[in-house]
Amino acid sequence: MTIYGRTVGKFCKFQISDSSTTLRDIPVSSFGSVGLTYAEQDVTALQDAISSVLNGQGSFSTTITGPFDNSTDVAASTTTQRPALSGSHDCLNGLNGGQVAKTFGIYLGIRADWAAGDPVFGAAKSCLISGYTVDPGAGTYSAKLVIAGNRSGDPSWGTAQLAAATT
Amino acid sequence: MAVGRTLNRYSRVYVDGYDLSGHTRSIGPLACTFQEGNDDPLTADVIGTWLGQATISCGTINAMFDNTLVTGMHPILKTPPAKRSVMIPIGIRAAPAQGDPVFCGQFNQSDYMTDPGVTPSALTIKFSPSAADATTLAYADPWGILLHANSYTSDLNAANGIDLIAATSDGGYMAYQVFSASGAGHTANIIVEDGLTAGGAYTTIVSTGVIDVGTAPIAGIVAMATTASVRQFIRWQVAWGTATNITFALAFVRGKPR
Numbered sequence: 299m300t301i302y303g304r305t306v307g308k309f310c311k312f313q314i315s316d317s318s319t320t321l322r323d324i325p326v327s328s329f330g331s332v333g334l335t336y337a338e339q340d341v342t343a344l345q346d347a348i349s350s351v352l353n354g355q356g357s358f359s360t361t362i363t364g365p366f367d368n369s370t371d372v373a374a375s376t377t378t379q380r381p382a383l384s385g386s387h388d389c390l391n392g393l394n395g396g397q398v399a400k401t402f403g404i405y406l407g408i409r410a411d412w413a414a415g416d417p418v419f420g421a422a423k424s425c426l427i428s429g430y431t432v433d434p435g436a437g438t439y440s441a442k443l444v445i446a447g448n449r450s451g452d453p454s455w456g457t458a459q460l461a462a463a464t465t
Numbered sequence: 466m467a468v469g470r471t472l473n474r475y476s477r478v479y480v481d482g483y484d485l486s487g488h489t490r491s492i493g494p495l496a497c498t499f500q501e502g503n504d505d506p507l508t509a510d511v512i513g514t515w516l517g518q519a520t521i522s523c524g525t526i527n528a529m530f531d532n533t534l535v536t537g538m539h540p541i542l543k544t545p546p547a548k549r550s551v552m553i554p555i556g557i558r559a560a561p562a563q564g565d566p567v568f569c570g571q572f573n574q575s576d577y578m579t580d581p582g583v584t585p586s587a588l589t590i591k592f593s594p595s596a597a598d599a600t601t602l603a604y605a606d607p608w609g610i611l612l613h614a615n616s617y618t619s620d621l622n623a624a625n626g627i628d629l630i631a632a633t634s635d636g637g638y639m640a641y642q643v644f645s646a647s648g649a650g651h652t653a654n655i656i657v658e659d660g661l662t663a664g665g666a667y668t669t670i671v672s673t674g675v676i677d678v679g680t681a682p683i684a685g686i687v688a689m690a691t692t693a694s695v696r697q698f699i700r701w702q703v704a705w706g707t708a709t710n711i712t713f714a715l716a717f718v719r720g721k722p723r
Contacts (some may be wrong), residue, residue, distance in 0.1 A: 318529075334511065356511040368557060368566055369468045380604030385468065387566055391608045395499045395519055396721070428516050429498030432568070434476040434555060435491035447513035 300415030301408040309407030311381040312362060313374050313460070314425070314443075315400045317392035321374040321462040322384040325367055327438070328445075330360040332404050332419050334453070358453055359428075359444045366432055366439045377414040387432075390441045394430040399423040400444035402453075403460040415457050422460055423450035437452055466564030467557040475556030477615065478526065479642040479714060480541070480549050482682025484615060488531050488538045488588075491552060492624075493524040495568045497607055509596050519605035521642040522594045523572055525552050530579050530586040538588055548596040550684035551567075552642050552716055554611045564627055567611045567716040569640035571599035571686055599687045601638055601718075609718030612657065613701040615644065619710040625663040626700025635720035638688040639671045643713045646678035652706030653678050656715050657694040667702070670695060671717075678708050696720055 312326045337354035369385035393400060403414040403420035412418070429442040445453065477486040500517030532539035553568040554561035561567070572592040580587040595601065610627055639657045646653070656674045658667035671689045690696075701715045 355505055355509055358511065359514070365470045366555070367468075367470045368555075387608070391497075391606070392721070394497055395516055397516065426514060426516055428501050428514065429496065431494045431496040431498065432555075433474045433494045434553070435493055437470060437472055442498070443514075444501060444514035445511060448517040449513055452511040465512050 300413065301410060303408060305406060306410045309410060309412065311375065311405045311407070311412060312403070313405065314389065314393070314402045315462045316371065316389045317396065319462055320371070321401065322371060322389050323374045323390055324364065324385050324386050326364040328406060330361045330362065332360060334358050356452070357445070360444060361440055361442045363438055363440045366437050378411055380411055386439055389438065389458040390427060390430050391427050393427040394441070395428070396426060397448070399449045400425050401460055401462055402443065414459060417455055417457060418460065419453060419455050420460050421449070421451045421453040424453050425449070466562050469557060469558060471555060471557045475559060475561070476552050477556070477561055478685070479552040479615070479718060482642050482644055482684040483536065483541050485526070485538065485541070488528045490527045490529070491610050492526045495524065495553065495607070496520070497524045497605065499605070520594050521570055521605070521607045523553065523568065523570065523592050525592070526590040528590065530581070530588045532567070541579050541589055542574060542602065545577050547574050548572070548598065549574050549592065550640065550642070550686060551592065552684070552714060553639050554614070554714070554716070561611055561614050563611055563614055565611045567609050568607050569609060569686065569716050569718065570601055570607045571596045599695060600688045603688060603691050604636070604638055604718065604720055605723070606714055606718055606721055609640070609716045610686045611714070611716050612699065613713060613715040615642070615712065615714040617710060617712045618703060622700055622702050624700060628663065629695070629697050629699060629719065632697050633719060634692060634721055636689040636691040637671070637695055637717060637719040638695040640716045640718070641673060641713060643678050643681040643686040646711045647709040647711070648678060648682050649679040651679040651708035653708040653711055654704040654706065655713065655715060656702040656704060657715070658700050658702045660698040661696050663698050663718045667700060669702070675706055678711050691720055691723070
């Protein structure tokens with residue numbers, strides 16, 4: 299049964315398909331801002347009493363950060379399960395600079411581990427990793443996720459688990 | 466080799482055959498970022514991105530000023546600009562061991578800045594992105610695995626090495642740091658071997674060739690062709706010439722599809 303209402307960060311999780319197209323839960327400590335942003339085109343005429351805009355194309359990119367971790371890969375979690383964390387290093391470094399669009403999902407569990415019906419932002423075969431940086435002093439990584447030019451679909455908000463698709 | 470999370474204190478910094486870990490407080494960020502170009506035709510609802518060339522950088526060394534003869538930071542690095550062979554193994558809750566992640570490349574040292582007024586007197590050394598004459602220009606990945614941790618070796622390697630899970634045909638490169646050897650003029654060939662199965666036959670895929678390890682400290686990177694095959698198992702090896710022992714670290718970075 300879907301829970302509605304507010305939630306906290308400990309119930310979110312991040313999944314991405316690795317270089318062998320298998321979905322992995324990756325340890326994350328921050329996501330940046332998640333969602334689509336649409337360009338604002340000012341179309342105001344001097345004769346208007348108020349300014350007005352039209353929205354242009356949407357865009358999305360975010361930089362995730364988390365602990366540097368070379369743990370062995372394990373199968374990703376599904377609905378109602380605790381995140382099953384694989385190492386951040388092998389997965390993200392393997393994807394960094396790749397030209398094949400990958401499936402990703404940012405899942406917001408509502409006061410419990412994510413379950414089907416809870417919000418998720420992402421899309422199948424839609425993203426690339428354009429940068430991967432490690433700070434040994436802090437024991438952390440940061441990775442930039444961008445929307446691929448050769449994606450299969452645009453990211454959006456949904457409520458269903460995203461499958462690894464075929465990439 | 467362990468897996469999981471770790472701390473700064475288990476990282477090591479090797480530059481041109483010198484182990485600078487005893488002087489260094491931190492290094493980084495260790496970055497590999499790709500040029501981004503927009504895919505935004507009129508018909509697109511959402512703007513996409515295409516990735517171009519990578520920029521790889523090992524950042525800045527923060528260290529303590531030390532003019533100890535030969536092994537101090539001052540005599541080693543006081544004269545930029547210079548191309549440096551850098552290797553940074555990341556130990557996982559212990560000193561780096563075979564199989565641990567390692568960042569490597571050849572970078573231009575672009576400054577050498579001291580801060581005499583602090584206690585103890587401090588030092589920062591900035592590295593620019595990959596050197597123009599680096600031997601890794603065909604590879605957009607600085608992260609590999611440590612095949613031989615910094616240690617003394619006088620034997621052949623009969624171990625099975627590292628399981629890479631699968632074979633690839635995207636080449637790769639080896640990075641080596643020789644800290645010392647048995648004596649002046651002594652030679653050896655440091656090798657990376659691959660094999661189809663653990664314990665099976667191993668063959669050389671890339672090597673230093675016969676080098677005068679007696680001139681250590683020495684360091685370098687040797688790249689394979691970008692279409693070369695790398696089988697599932699890899700390990701370090703030494704073909705001994707006149708040298709009878711070497712203290713060295715060796716890493717291998719497997720290439721990825723471009």
